[in-house]
Amino acid sequence: MVEQINAPSAVKTRTPVVVVDDLHVDYRVYVTGKRVRNASSKLFKRGRATQTVHALKGVSFTAYQNESIGVIGHNGSGKSTLMRAIVGLTPASKGAVYASSRPNLLGVGAALIRDLSGEQNIILGGLAMGFTIDEIEARRDEIVEFTDMQKFINMPMRTYSSGMAARLKFAIATSRAHEILIVDEALAVGDKEFRAKSEDRIREIREAAGTVFLVSHSMSSIRSTCDRVLWINEGELVMDGPTEEVVPAYQESRRDHPGKRERDRGPGRNDGDGDQT
Numbered sequence: 001m002v003e004q005i006n007a008p009s010a011v012k013t014r015t016p017v018v019v020v021d022d023l024h025v026d027y028r029v030y031v032t033g034k035r036v037r038n039a040s041s042k043l044f045k046r047g048r049a050t051q052t053v054h055a056l057k058g059v060s061f062t063a064y065q066n067e068s069i070g071v072i073g074h075n076g077s078g079k080s081t082l083m084r085a086i087v088g089l090t091p092a093s094k095g096a097v098y099a100s101s102r103p104n105l106l107g108v109g110a111a112l113i114r115d116l117s118g119e120q121n122i123i124l125g126g127l128a129m130g131f132t133i134d135e136i137e138a139r140r141d142e143i144v145e146f147t148d149m150q151k152f153i154n155m156p157m158r159t160y161s162s163g164m165a166a167r168l169k170f171a172i173a174t175s176r177a178h179e180i181l182i183v184d185e186a187l188a189v190g191d192k193e194f195r196a197k198s199e200d201r202i203r204e205i206r207e208a209a210g211t212v213f214l215v216s217h218s219m220s221s222i223r224s225t226c227d228r229v230l231w232i233n234e235g236e237l238v239m240d241g242p243t244e245e246v247v248p249a250y251q252e253s254r255r256d257h258p259g260k261r262e263r264d265r266g267p268g269r270n271d272g273d274g275d276q277t
């Protein structure tokens with residue numbers, strides 16, 4: 001599927017890789033201990049009532065090959081839900097997601113084992129991503145070098161800090177070429193130097209004809225990595241456009257609502273107000 005875009009001097013072609021069409025996601029949450037009416041006996045009895053959280057309310061956009069798309073919005077706005085729906089981990093209540101190939105949510109986390117060493121986890125994570133032992137062996141040195149944890153690579157992962165574990169996870173997951181890669185806050189726990197390296201790698205993936213979604217509260221990461229930004233607010237896509245337009249509009253809205261800035265502050269996160277690391 002190729003969309004033709006008319007330009008004044010030439011006809012440019014862009015290849016859509018993800019189409020999100022009027023996507024709605026509802027979560028049903030049990031409210032424990034709430035009294036619900038028993039219809040047959042007309043008596044009240046203790047039971048479990050459900051409440052619906054309408055996390056996404058009709059989001060639509062098209063992502064194209066070679067784009068690096070930032071996804072921003074304050075806590076609980078629906079960013080992760082959108083990413084999980086794109087990958088297929090969270091079902092749509094209404095609407096649909098179409099993708100030209102299977103999108104990958106960064107994280108071989110589920111495959112990694114805390115009692116194994118970093119080295120053993122590289123093999124395990126590589127196998128989980130479909131590499132053969134020979135292919136893993138060929139990438140091993142580059143993965144270790146990327147983590148910059150040569151001294152710790154034979155120690156059990158349970159001895160790693162959250163930042164070290166995130167480095168290893170990022171290095172393993174991005175050792176493979178991805179057509180559609182989703183990075184959800186993976187950079188938040190890294191230090192400044194690692195974040196810069198990770199951002200370079202995201203750019204490399206994009207240059208190799210990949211499409212990258214980066215969910216982040218760090219406007220500096222978004223600015224240095226993304227050419228387009230989706231701003232999600234209360235489950236709705238409020239703005240979709242060039243980074244240099246969407247980020248200032250988002251920051252301006254937060255200046256008007258300082259309470260949101262406090263809510264978004266969390267460990268390792270930036271609140272989008274500036275270019276902190």
Ligand SMILES: Nc1ncnc2c1ncn2[C@@H]1O[C@H](COP(=O)(O)OP(=O)(O)OP(=O)(O)O)[C@@H](O)[C@H]1O
Binds near residue numbers: 028029055073078079
């Ligand atoms: N598994 C779940 N069950 C019920 N409600 C959920 C679940 N996951 C998310 N929600 C709700 O859906 C809404 C959107 O959450 P989501 O995690 O997508 O937000 P987010 O923008 O990624 O937030 P953050 O920036 O804090 O990571 C929130 O109201 C949240 O409470």
